[in-house]
Amino acid sequence: MQDFSYARATSRAEALALAAEGDTAILAGGTELLNWLRIGIAAPGRVVDISRTPGMDGVEALPGGGARIGALTRLNDAAQHPLIQHSYPVLSQAILKSASAQLRNLATIGGNPLQRVRCPYFRAEEPTPCNKRAPGSGCAALHGFNEKHAIFGWTEDCVAVQPSDPAAALAALDAVYVTERRDADGRRIPARSFHVLPSEDPTAHTVLEPGELIVSIEIAEPATRSAYLKLRERESYEYATVSAAVVLDLDGEVIRRARIALGSVAMRPWRLDEAERRLQGQRLGGPEVEAAVDAGFAEARPLSSNAYKIRLARNAVLRTLNLATRAS
Amino acid sequence: MCPEETRFSARCLVRLTVNGQSHELEVEPRVTLLDLLRERLQLTGAKKGCNRGECGACTVLLDGRRVNACLVLAASAEGCAVTTVEGLAQDGRLHPVQQAFIEHDAFQCGFCTSGQIMSALACITEGHTGSNAEIREWMSGNLCRCAAYPQIAEAVAAAARDMSASEAA
Ligand SMILES: Cc1cc2nc3c(=O)[nH]c(=O)nc-3n(C[C@H](O)[C@H](O)[C@H](O)COP(=O)(O)OP(=O)(O)OC[C@H]3O[C@@H](n4cnc5c(N)ncnc54)[C@H](O)[C@@H]3O)c2cc1C
Ligand code: SF4
Ligand code: FES
Ligand code: FES
Numbered sequence: 001m002q003d004f005s006y007a008r009a010t011s012r013a014e015a016l017a018l019a020a021e022g023d024t025a026i027l028a029g030g031t032e033l034l035n036w037l038r039i040g041i042a043a044p045g046r047v048v049d050i051s052r053t054p055g056m057d058g059v060e061a062l063p064g065g066g067a068r069i070g071a072l073t074r075l076n077d078a079a080q081h082p083l084i085q086h087s088y089p090v091l092s093q094a095i096l097k098s099a100s101a102q103l104r105n106l107a108t109i110g111g112n113p114l115q116r117v118r119c120p121y122f123r124a125e126e127p128t129p130c131n132k133r134a135p136g137s138g139c140a141a142l143h144g145f146n147e148k149h150a151i152f153g154w155t156e157d158c159v160a161v162q163p164s165d166p167a168a169a170l171a172a173l174d175a176v177y178v179t180e181r182r183d184a185d186g187r188r189i190p191a192r193s194f195h196v197l198p199s200e201d202p203t204a205h206t207v208l209e210p211g212e213l214i215v216s217i218e219i220a221e222p223a224t225r226s227a228y229l230k231l232r233e234r235e236s237y238e239y240a241t242v243s244a245a246v247v248l249d250l251d252g253e254v255i256r257r258a259r260i261a262l263g264s265v266a267m268r269p270w271r272l273d274e275a276e277r278r279l280q281g282q283r284l285g286g287p288e289v290e291a292a293v294d295a296g297f298a299e300a301r302p303l304s305s306n307a308y309k310i311r312l313a314r315n316a317v318l319r320t321l322n323l324a325t326r327a328s
Numbered sequence: 329m330c331p332e333e334t335r336f337s338a339r340c341l342v343r344l345t346v347n348g349q350s351h352e353l354e355v356e357p358r359v360t361l362l363d364l365l366r367e368r369l370q371l372t373g374a375k376k377g378c379n380r381g382e383c384g385a386c387t388v389l390l391d392g393r394r395v396n397a398c399l400v401l402a403a404s405a406e407g408c409a410v411t412t413v414e415g416l417a418q419d420g421r422l423h424p425v426q427q428a429f430i431e432h433d434a435f436q437c438g439f440c441t442s443g444q445i446m447s448a449l450a451c452i453t454e455g456h457t458g459s460n461a462e463i464r465e466w467m468s469g470n471l472c473r474c475a476a477y478p479q480i481a482e483a484v485a486a487a488a489r490d491m492s493a494s495e496a497a
Contacts, residue, residue, distance in 0.1 A: 030399050101466050106395050235465075
């Protein structure tokens with residue numbers, strides 16, 4: 001690991017000021033940054049440790065319903081907070097299915113959606129064609145190992161997926177990332193458009209600007225009828241092959257509104273807009289439900305080795321609709 | 329000094345307590361807590377398996393919570409209390425979790441064991457030992473290449489019973 005100089009922020013203003021200096025990386029839980037430094041994905045001259053910045057952790061209820069989660073809240077604390085457990089099961093489950101118990105004691109909820117792709121070419125220690133590592137160098141995964149790669153929204157310039165579990169739940173919940181900047185106003189960025197598709201920029205991960213700090217994540221009204229399903233090669237401690245986050249609003253047996261986000265299928269959590277539209281007014285368990293979900297997959301496109309993910313994701317959605325129905 | 333000053337600094341003075349003993353050391357910012365323990369304090373109980381958060385062999389308690397020491401900068405641990413496997417035995421008597429690992433034959437080569445034991449201790453105090461499945465889930469961050477998983481889960485369950493019995497007594 002290349003050496004760097006270090007500072008710990010003691011206030012939010014100081015965190016913003018230090019983060020806005022050039023050549024500076026932000027350290028929250030460190031579970032991504034330390035690995036980037038080791039592999040050479042990042043080589044900053046300075047690191048600002050924001051992990052103890054006061055007033056940026058914990059979960060609180062928002063007046064009028066809803067919840068605010070401080071960006072520095074550790075994953076285990078966010079998932080096991082009573083408000084999140086009871087009112088947002090989809091998020092609690094997604095978090096507890098992420099990483100491991102000890103990693104979740106370090107990893108923060110603000111850092112989680114900022115994790116980068118797990119594509120083996122991106123994480124390679126040897127130089128490999130990868131537009132996200134070296135813009136313009138090509139994409140080794142397009143005709144290489146791409147079993148776990150995208151089925152939605154990819155281009156020939158990048159076929160990777162955003163692997164975050166919590167980000168998929170947050171997209172289904174229409175959560176908002178609240179940011180602050182030193183030299184400009186803060187922003188409220190919808191979780192469903194926080195990550196960048198390769199058609200917009202194959203080298204990018206998120207819309208966050210250098211020095212811009214996520215201070216909290218806000219979620220609106222409770223979503224007790226919600227569930228998260230993560231399909232993976234191991235039962236635990238493994239990234240998703242595909243995952244599904246579902247938030248339901250029911251009127252008896254009839255779907256008033258269904259929100260569905262898939263994880264690990266695209267560079268952003270993938271909302272199934274068309275399926276959501278068609279599910280409105282459908283009776284649970286009816287034959288129209290499957291047809292509606294299928295419509296959401298009309299734009300899915302496989303790569304050379306991952307056609308199986310389309311069927312897997314489609315079945316995951318149906319299963320998660322059932323899980324969400326039974327939750328409350 | 330990193331902690332109080334806000335300027336970026338190329339050397340950090342770290343004060344921390346390890347197994348009840350205070351230490352004050354100067355480190356480069358890139359030094360991890362794991363390297364500080366192993367190379368500066370000669371506490372080699374925490375193992376360096378993967379050095380990237382994947383195996384759990386480096387698990388220690390940081391202010392009472394289990395973490396991967398290979399993913400923590402020593403500088404970030406300023407002012408913290410660290411417990412390693414070397415700190416568990418009291419007056420020459422093994423900790424109930426250590427004893428349970430021996431009694432249940434919960435290791436072969438032993439490389440993962442100190443991480444397993446630290447994780448097991450946290451798993452028990454967190455209250456995640458309600459069933460075998462729950463133990464397996466909350467211990468999944470500790471890999472064992474010898475695949476002693478069934479015995480490890482039994483040892484965790486036994487130690488949990490032991491510890492709650494001695495608490496009640
Ligand atoms: C072995 C392993 C398995 C994993 N498995 C999973 C999994 O199954 N599912 C899953 O979802 N994740 C998984 N992860 C990823 C893990 O959850 C993330 O690494 C973690 O959430 C990142 O948070 P952090 O606080 O540690 O980030 P850090 O490493 O501290 O930060 C990463 C980057 O994010 C930025 N950053 C952090 N916080 C802020 C902020 N508040 N404002 C602005 N920028 C910020 C910084 O630029 C920083 O450089 C796994 C990680 C490992 C190592
Ligand atoms: S899929 Fe994206 S991250 Fe992977 S090699 Fe191609 S450009 Fe790089
Ligand atoms: S050495 Fe830290 S997790 Fe493997
Ligand atoms: S006992 Fe050998 S790795 Fe676990």
